[in-house]
Amino acid sequence: MSPVLSVRDLRVSFASEAGRVDAVRGVSFDLEAGKTLGIVGESGSGKSVTSLAVMGLLDENAKVSGSIMFDGQELLGKTDSQLSAIRGNGISMIFQDPLTSLTPVYTVGAQLIEALTVHRNLSAKEANARAIDLLKLVGIPEPEKRMKAFPHEFSGGMRQRVVIAIAMANDPKLIIADEPTTALDVTIQAQILDLIEKAQAETGAAVMMITHDMGVVARTADDVMVMYAGKPVEQAPVRELFHQTRMPYSIGLLGAIPRVDKAEKEPLTPIKGNPPLLINLPDACPFADRCPIVMDACRTREPELLPVATAGGAEHRAACIRSHEIEDGGMLGGLPVYPVREAPESALTRLPREERPITLEVKNLTKTFPLLKGAFLKRKVGEVHAVKGISFDVREGETMAIVGESGSGKTTTLLQIMDMIKQTEGDIVIAGTSVNDIRSRKVERALRRDIQIVFQDPMGALDPRMTVADIISEPLSAIGTPKAEIQRRVGELMDLVGLNPAHRDRFPQAFSGGQRQRIGIARALSTNPKIVVLDEPVSALDVSIQAGVINLLDDLKVKLGLSYLFVAHDLSVVRHIADRVAVMYLGDFVEHGDVDEVFDNPKHPYTRALLSAIPVPDPDIERTRQRIVFDPASVTDQPVAS
Amino acid sequence: MTTDMIDPLVEPPVGPAQPAEAAAEKSLSKWTLYSRRFMRNKPAVAGVIILIVLVLFATLGPLLSPYAVNDMDFLSLGKGPSAEHWFGTNGAGNDTYTQTAIGLQRSLMIAITVSVGTTILSALVGTAAAYFGGWFERIALLVIHFMMVVPTFLMLSVISNDSGGVWWVIALVMIFIGWFFPARIIWTMTLSLREREYVQAARYMGVPGTRIVLRHLVPNIGSLLVINFTMGIVAAVTTETGLSFIGFGVKIPDVSLGSLIGEGSTSITSSPWLFYFPALALTLLTVSMALIADGLRDALDPTSAAGGRA
Numbered sequence: 001m002s003p004v005l006s007v008r009d010l011r012v013s014f015a016s017e018a019g020r021v022d023a024v025r026g027v028s029f030d031l032e033a034g035k036t037l038g039i040v041g042e043s044g045s046g047k048s049v050t051s052l053a054v055m056g057l058l059d060e061n062a063k064v065s066g067s068i069m070f071d072g073q074e075l076l077g078k079t080d081s082q083l084s085a086i087r088g089n090g091i092s093m094i095f096q097d098p099l100t101s102l103t104p105v106y107t108v109g110a111q112l113i114e115a116l117t118v119h120r121n122l123s124a125k126e127a128n129a130r131a132i133d134l135l136k137l138v139g140i141p142e143p144e145k146r147m148k149a150f151p152h153e154f155s156g157g158m159r160q161r162v163v164i165a166i167a168m169a170n171d172p173k174l175i176i177a178d179e180p181t182t183a184l185d186v187t188i189q190a191q192i193l194d195l196i197e198k199a200q201a202e203t204g205a206a207v208m209m210i211t212h213d214m215g216v217v218a219r220t221a222d223d224v225m226v227m228y229a230g231k232p233v234e235q236a237p238v239r240e241l242f243h244q245t246r247m248p249y250s251i252g253l254l255g256a257i258p259r260v261d262k263a264e265k266e267p268l269t270p271i272k273g274n275p276p277l278l279i280n281l282p283d284a285c286p287f288a289d290r291c292p293i294v295m296d297a298c299r300t301r302e303p304e305l306l307p308v309a310t311a312g313g314a315e316h317r318a319a320c321i322r323s324h325e326i327e328d329g330g331m332l333g334g335l336p337v338y339p340v341r342e343a344p345e346s347a348l349t350r351l352p353r354e355e356r357p358i359t360l361e362v363k364n365l366t367k368t369f370p371l372l373k374g375a376f377l378k379r380k381v382g383e384v385h386a387v388k389g390i391s392f393d394v395r396e397g398e399t400m401a402i403v404g405e406s407g408s409g410k411t412t413t414l415l416q417i418m419d420m421i422k423q424t425e426g427d428i429v430i431a432g433t434s435v436n437d438i439r440s441r442k443v444e445r446a447l448r449r450d451i452q453i454v455f456q457d458p459m460g461a462l463d464p465r466m467t468v469a470d471i472i473s474e475p476l477s478a479i480g481t482p483k484a485e486i487q488r489r490v491g492e493l494m495d496l497v498g499l500n501p502a503h504r505d506r507f508p509q510a511f512s513g514g515q516r517q518r519i520g521i522a523r524a525l526s527t528n529p530k531i532v533v534l535d536e537p538v539s540a541l542d543v544s545i546q547a548g549v550i551n552l553l554d555d556l557k558v559k560l561g562l563s564y565l566f567v568a569h570d571l572s573v574v575r576h577i578a579d580r581v582a583v584m585y586l587g588d589f590v591e592h593g594d595v596d597e598v599f600d601n602p603k604h605p606y607t608r609a610l611l612s613a614i615p616v617p618d619p620d621i622e623r624t625r626q627r628i629v630f631d632p633a634s635v636t637d638q639p640v641a642s
Numbered sequence: 643m644t645t646d647m648i649d650p651l652v653e654p655p656v657g658p659a660q661p662a663e664a665a666a667e668k669s670l671s672k673w674t675l676y677s678r679r680f681m682r683n684k685p686a687v688a689g690v691i692i693l694i695v696l697v698l699f700a701t702l703g704p705l706l707s708p709y710a711v712n713d714m715d716f717l718s719l720g721k722g723p724s725a726e727h728w729f730g731t732n733g734a735g736n737d738t739y740t741q742t743a744i745g746l747q748r749s750l751m752i753a754i755t756v757s758v759g760t761t762i763l764s765a766l767v768g769t770a771a772a773y774f775g776g777w778f779e780r781i782a783l784l785v786i787h788f789m790m791v792v793p794t795f796l797m798l799s800v801i802s803n804d805s806g807g808v809w810w811v812i813a814l815v816m817i818f819i820g821w822f823f824p825a826r827i828i829w830t831m832t833l834s835l836r837e838r839e840y841v842q843a844a845r846y847m848g849v850p851g852t853r854i855v856l857r858h859l860v861p862n863i864g865s866l867l868v869i870n871f872t873m874g875i876v877a878a879v880t881t882e883t884g885l886s887f888i889g890f891g892v893k894i895p896d897v898s899l900g901s902l903i904g905e906g907s908t909s910i911t912s913s914p915w916l917f918y919f920p921a922l923a924l925t926l927l928t929v930s931m932a933l934i935a936d937g938l939r940d941a942l943d944p945t946s947a948a949g950g951r952a
Contacts, residue, residue, distance in 0.1 A: 418846050441850075448848035461839040465861040474857075475847040505675075523843070 002072075003030035004173050004206045005054065010066040012049050012058065019279040023049040025230040026066075029223075033173065034200065036207040038221030038238070040214065040253070042542040043513075044275050046230035047210045051176045054208070055093055056083040071173055089119040092167040094196070096179040098159035102151040108135075108162050109147030115169045134165040137202065138195055156406075157188035161195060168199045175199065176208045181216065185405035185569060190613035190627055193220055212543060214257055215572075215615025218242060218622040226250045229276055229286035232305055236316040238619045244310040246323040248291050251330040251337050256547035258576035260599070260614045261621065268576065269338035270548035274512045285320070292338050297321055341551070356395040359530045359563040360417075360451070364389045364426030367412050386412045388587040389426065394531060394580075397557065399564040401574040401595070403610070404584035410567050413584070414535055417565070418453055420444060431530045449479060452524035456536035458516035462508040468494070468519055469504040475527045493522040497552060514545035518552065525556065531563045539570060550577055571614050575599050583607045606630050679941040686937020692930035696923065700750055703743030711744045712895050713737065723915055730915040732905065738919055741897050746923050748898040752813045752882050753927075757874035759817035760824060765867055767821070768828025769859040772836055774851060783829070786822040794819035798881075799890040807893030812885070816878060824870050831863055865939045872935030876928045883924065899924050 012024040024046040031037050041047045052058050054068055056075060068075040071090060075083065087093075095101040102111060112131040116122055122130065128147075135143035138161040151159055160180065167175055177196060181189035193216065200207050209220050217224055217238065224241045226234040226249065234247040245251045255269035273290040285291070285298040298321060305319045311328070322332070330337050366389045371382040387409045394400040404410045417428055420435040428435045431450040438444050452475065455461035462471055472493055473486045481489070491501040497518040508516055517537060524532050537553070538546040550573065556562060568574050574581055575595060582592040583606065590604045602608045609630030616622045680686060707728075709715065714735035715727070723730045729738035771782035798815050805811035835841065836859070844854050860867070879899070885891035886900025887907075894901075899920045906917030 445848035448846065451846075453843065453846050455839045455843060457839060461843050463840040463844075463858055463862065465858075465864065474844060474849065478844075478847050478849040478853075523847075527847075 003032050004071060005029075005031040005208075006067075006069040007050075007054070008067040008069075010050065010053060010068060011064070012046070012053050013063045014059070015061050015063075016279075021278050022281065023062075023230055023278060024053065025281075027225075027227075027232055029225055029232075029235065031174070031206045031208065031223075033206050034204055035222045036200070036209055036220050038209045038211065038217035038224045039227060040211060040217050040224060041227035042212060042275060042544060044229075044278070045227040046278075047227050048178055049230075050227075051093070051178050051208060051210050054174075055087060055091060055176060056080070057087075085119070088115060088172075089170045090172055091174045091176065092170070092172040094160075094163055094167050094175065094177040094180045097183050098156050098163055099183070101163050102159055104151055107148050107150055108154070109149075112147075112162070112166055112169065115166045119170050130169075131165075134169055135162070137168075138162070138165045138199075139191075140165075156184055157192065160184060160188075160192050164192070164195055164199055168203050168205075171203045172205050174208065175203075175205045176210070178210045179212070180209075182211070182213070186571070187405065187609060187613045187630065189216075189615075193615075196220070213615065214254060214543070214617035215622065218617050218619040219615045226253070229281070230278055231286070231319065232317075233287065233319045234317070235305065236318075237314045240310065240312045240314040240316050242617070242619050244312055244316065244328050245330060246308050246310070246316065246318040246326050247320045248293055248322075248326075248337055249287050250318075251326075252290075253543055254617060255330065255338055256544045257617050258550070258572040259616065260572040260575050260611065261616050262575075266343050267341040267551045267554065268547035269340070270546075270551060271544035272548070274514070274545075293322055293332060295322070343554075351397075353395055353398065356397060358393050358429075359396050359431055360394040360400075360565060361429040362393070362413075362417065362426070363391045363423075363428075365391070365413060365416055365423060365428065366426060367409075367416055367421075386587050387416065390582075390584075390587075390589050391426070392582060392589070392592065394563045394565055396530070396563055397561050398579040399557065399566055399577055401566040401568060401578035401581045402584055403568055403571055403574050403581060405569060405610075407586075408584040409587040410584050411535070412587075414453075414533060414565075414567055418451070418533060420447070445479065449475075449527040450530045451533065452527060452529040452531075453533040453535060454517070454520050454524045454537045457540055458513050458520055459508070461520050462516060464507065464509060467505050467507060468499075468511075471508065471519060472504075472523045472526055475523060479527060489526060493526055496525070496556070497522045498548075512545070513541050514549055517541060517549050521549075521552065521556070525560070525562075528560075529562070531565060534564055534566045534568075536568050536570075537566075538573060539568065546573075553577065571599075571610065583610065676941050680937050683937040683940060685933045686940075689930040689933025689937065692926055693934065696746065696927055696930065697750070699923075700743055700747040704740055704747075707737060707740045707743070709737035709740050711736070711740050711897060713740075722913070729919045730913065732913070732916050733909070738902075738916060741902055742899075742919050742923055745897045745899045745902045745920055746927070748809055748892060748896060749879055749882060749900065749924075750927070752809055752816070752898070753875045753878040755810070755813040756816045756820060756878040756882075757871050759813070760820040760874055761867055761871045763817065763821040764823075764825035764828055764870070765860055765863070766855075768825040769832045769855050769863070771825075772829050772832035773841075773855050773859055779829075782825075786826050786829075789819075789822040790826075792819075799885065799888075802885060803890045807891060807896060809892055809896065809898075812882065812891060816881060820874070820878075824874075828863055828866065831866065832859055835859055835862055864942050868938045868942060869935050872931045872938070875931050879924065879927060 008028050010024055010027040014021045014023060027050055029037060039047045039050065049058070053064055054075070056078065058064065064076060066076065070086070102108070109131055112134060113127045116127045116130055132143045132147060135146060140146050140158060140161055154162065180196065181192050184192060196207065197220065209216070211217060221238045224236060224238050225232045226247065228249050234241065234250045241250065242254070245254060252269065252271040256271065258268060271290050276286050276289070283302050284300065285303055288294045288298045291298065303319045303321050305317045308316050308318050308323050310316050326332050326337065365387055367387040368383040368385050370380045371384060373379050373381045390413065392400060402410045402413065420428065420438060422436050430447055433447055438447065469490045472490050476486050476489060490504060494501040494504060499515060499518055499522070508519060511519065538549050541549060553564070554577065557564060566574065566578055578595045580593065581595045581598050582589045583598065583604065585606050591598055591602065591607045598607065599611065602611055605628070609628045612625060612628040616625070704711070715731060715737065716735050718727060718731050719733055719735045721727060721731050727737050727739065729742060731737055767782055771779040798819055801815045802812045841854060841858055844858055882891055882898060883900030883903060886898050887904035889904070892898040892901050902920035903917060903924065906920060910917045
C-alpha cells in the first residue's frame with residue numbers, strides 16, 4: 001500500500017535578524033491511511049513547523065526544501081490557490097486552541113456549511129443536512145438547534161468537537177492534529193482523543209498527532225517520531241519506542257514525566273540545560289551539552305538517523321552514536337543512562353503528621369458571587385456559589401494539593417486565601433494568625449511574610465521592566481530590609497534555586513521558561529515564608545524543564561521546612577509532589593485525604609473518572625485501561641473524606 | 643506564524659551551559675544598559691547632537707551677539723544676512739540672530755515645562771485611577787470627560803491674552819488643557835496592566851499601592867510616556883507657535899519662535915530670512931525630538947532586539 005503522506009528530507013529555515021533559523025533540519029517519514037504518527041518534542045523542536053509545512057501555511061519568509069508527497073502529488077512548489085483546493089479537503093487540521101480556531105461572529109452551522117460548500121457542489125439543503133449529521137457524529141446534543149449557536153455559547157470541549165466536525169467534513173485523507181487537547185481539561189481530553197479516533201475510523205484518514213504529552217502518544221500513535229532541535233532523533237513503532245528506547249533524549253523525556261499510576265516518590269530525572277538555539281548549529285550532536293553519556297565523538301559530527309537492531313525486530317531508527325550500547329529500560333552497561341538522585345529526607349518528614357505544627361488552616365471557606373441585574377441600579381437577583389464551605393489544614397513540611405478541572409473553584413479558593421478575605425462563618429488561619437483578626441494594613445503586611453505565591457505563567461508574573469535582582473528583592477524591600485542585607489540575600493537565593501548569581505542584573509526575558517519559574521520561586525522564598533502557594537507552577541513548562549522545577553520544589557521543601565499549598569489540574573504531577581490531596585468539583589471537596597490513598601483507592605465516582613482519564617506514558621497499560629465516565633446525576637452520596 | 647519555537651529575537655535562551663560573560667558580582671546596571679542601547683541607534687544620537695546644538699544656541703547664542711534682543715539698529719532696517727547681522731534684521735532693526743536664539747530659548751522653556759507637566763500629571767492620574775478604582779477612578783474620569791467637552795484652545799487664547807503673554811502662565815494653562823487626553827489613554831492601558839500577574843504578585847507581597855503604581859505600572863507604560871513626552875514637546879512648541887502666530891501668545895518685548903515666524907510670514911517675499919531662520923530652528927527642534935523619541939523607545943523596550951544584553 002502506498003503511503004498517503006510521504007515526507008523526504010524536509011528542511012525549513014527562517015531569516016531573522018540574528019541569522020538564519022533552521023527550524024526543521026531534515027525530516028523524513030511515511031504515513032499510511034488509517035495509521036497515526038505521533039510527533040513528540042518540546043517547544044522549538046520543529047514539530048509545529050513540520051505540520052505547517054505540510055499544510056503549506058508557513059510564513060512567506062520561510063525557505064522550504066525537500067519533498068512532501070501527498071496522495072501522489074508533490075505539495076512543495078504549489079501555489080497558494082492550488083493548495084487551497086487540498087487544504088480542508090484532502091488534508092485538514094485541528095488546532096490547539098478551540099477558543100480561537102472558530103470565528104466568533106458566525107454561527108457554528110455557517111462555519112460547518114462553509115467548510116463543506118467551499119470544496120463541494122452541495123445545495124444549501126444538502127449542506128445543512130450533512131452539517132447536522134457531522135455535529136451528531138461528534139456528539140453534540142440537539143444538533144439542529146446548536147447549528148444556529150455562536151462559538152461563545154459552547155464550552156471549550158464542545159468547540160473542539162465542532163473543530164473536529166469541520167476537519168472531517170470532507171472526508172480528508174490526512175488529519176493533522178496540533179496539540180489538540182493541550183488547552184482542555186483531562187476528562188475532556190480523553191473524550192476528544194476518543195473522538196479523533198472515531199473520526200479516523202469514520203473517514204479512514206491518516207492522522208499526524210503533534211503533542212508534547214507522552215501519555216497522549218502512548219494512547220493514540222502507531223508510530224512515533226521524537227524531534228529535537230529540528231531533527232528527528234528517534235523513530236519507531238509505539239511499543240518499541242516506549243520499551244526499547246535507544247536515544248538518551250527520548251529516555252530523558254520518558255524519565256521526566258511523573259506517573260499517575262505509580263506511587264513513586266523518588267526524584268524525577270530532569271534533562272539539564274536548555275534546547276540549543278537553532279542558529280549556526282555546529283556539526284555536532286545538538287543534544288551533546290545536555291546528554292549524560294556524551295563522548296568526545298559526539299561533538300565532532302552530527303549523528304545520522306540510523307537503523308538500530310533491537311529484540312523487538314521492528315523498524316527502529318535513532319540518531320545517537322551510542323544507541324547500540326543502550327539496553328532496554330534506559331540502561332547502559334548495567335547502569336541507568338540518567339543517574340538516579342537521592343530522595344531528600346529530613347527529620348521533619350519522619351515526624352508523624354499529627355505532631356507537626358499547622359501552618360495554614362482553612363475552616364468553612366465560602367465564596368459567593370452575586371448575580372446582578374439592571375443597567376444602572378444593580379439589583380441582586382441570586383448567588384453563584386463558587387466555593388461551598390471547604391475546610392482543610394496544611395502542616396509543616398507537607399504538600400497539600402487541590403486538584404480540579406476548570407470551573408471547580410480551586411483558583412477562587414487560592415485567591416480567597418491570598419487576598420486574606422475575612423470569612424463570615426469560617427476562618428483562615430495563616431501561621432497562627434487568623435485573618436479575621438487583621439485590624440490594620442501593618443498587621444496584614446507582616447502576615448504576608450509568612451505566605452508567598454508562585455504563579456503559573458513564568459513570564460507574566462515577572463515585571464519585564466525590572467532586573468532579576470529587583471524582582472527577587474521586591475518582597476524584602478516591601479518589608480523594609482536594609483539594602484546591604486538585600487544584596488546578600490539575592491545572591492544567596494539565586495544560588496539556592498540553581499541560578500547563576502552573576503546574572504542578577506539581567507532582565508527576565510533573557511531567561512528560559514524554567515529559569516523564569518526559578519526566579520519566581522526565589523522571589524517567593526525571599527522572606528522565609530512558612531507556606532508557599534503554588535498555582536500550577538509547572539503547567540506552562542516543557543516536560544524536561546518541568547522535572548527540574550519539581551525536583552527543586554521537593555528539595556526546597558525538605559531543606560527549608562516549607563509547606564506547600566499546590567493547585568493543579570495535572571494529577572500526575574500532584575501524585576508525585578503531594579502528601580495530601582483534595583479533589584474539588586463544583587466548589588466542594590468530593591474527596592480529601594492522603595495522596596496514595598486517594599489515588600490508589602478512589603471512593604468518589606468523580607475522582608475515579610478523573611484518574612481514569614489521564615493518559616499513562618505506557619502504550620500497553622494505556623490501551624487496555626477502562627475509562628470511567630462521570631455522570632453528575634449519579635452523585636447522591638455525601639463527599640468522602642478520610 | 644503560529645509556531646511555538648523560540649524566537650531568538652524575543653527570548654535568547656541563556657542557559658547555565660553558556661558561561662556568563664561578566665562574572666563580577668555587580669555587572670551592568672540598568673542605566674548603562676539603556677545608554678548603550680541608545681548609543682547604538684545612530685539617528686537617535688544625531689537627534690541628541692542636534693538638540694544639544696540647539697540648546698547651546700539658545701543659551702550661549704545671545705552672548706556671542708553684540709546686540710541685545712530689543713536693540714534696534716537704525717542703520718540697517720530690514721537688511722538681509724551680513725557680517726554685522728548674521729541672520730539679518732527686521733523692519734524695526736532688531737537682530738534676527740539674537741531674536742531667534744532668545745525665541746528658541748523661550749519656546750524650549752515653555753515646551754519642556756508643558757511636556758514634563760502633562761506627562762507626570764497624566765501618568766499619575768491615569769495609572770492611579772486604573773489601579774485604585776472605586777471613587778478615585780470615578781472622579782478622575784468625570785473630570786477627564788468634562789475637560790474633553792470644554793473648548794480648551796479658546797480658554798488658552800483668552801487666558802494667555804489676559805495675562806499679557808507671560809510665558810509661565812501660558813505654560814501652566816497648556817498643562818491644564820493638555821493632560822487629560824493622554825491620561826485617558828494611560829488609564830485604558832493600565833486597566834489591562836492591572837490584571838497582570840506581576841502586579842498581583844506585588845500585591846500579595848505586601849507592596850503598598852502607591853509603590854505598585856510607581857514601580858510597576860508607570861515603568862511598564864514607559865515607552866508610551868517617553869513618546870508622549872517627546873511628542874508633547876513637539877505639540878507644545880507647535881501650539882505655542884500657533885498661539886503666538888495668531889497674536890495671543892508671547893508678546894513683545896518677549897519673543898518666541900511662534901511670534902517670530904508669525905512676524906516673518908507676513909514679509910516672506912521681501913525679507914525671507916525673517917521667516918526661514920526661526921522656521922529652521924523650529925524644524926530642527928521637532929525633528930531632533932522625534933529621533934530621540936524613537937531611540938528612547940527602543941532602548942527602554944524590554945522586548946527590543948537587544949534582549950537582556952547590552
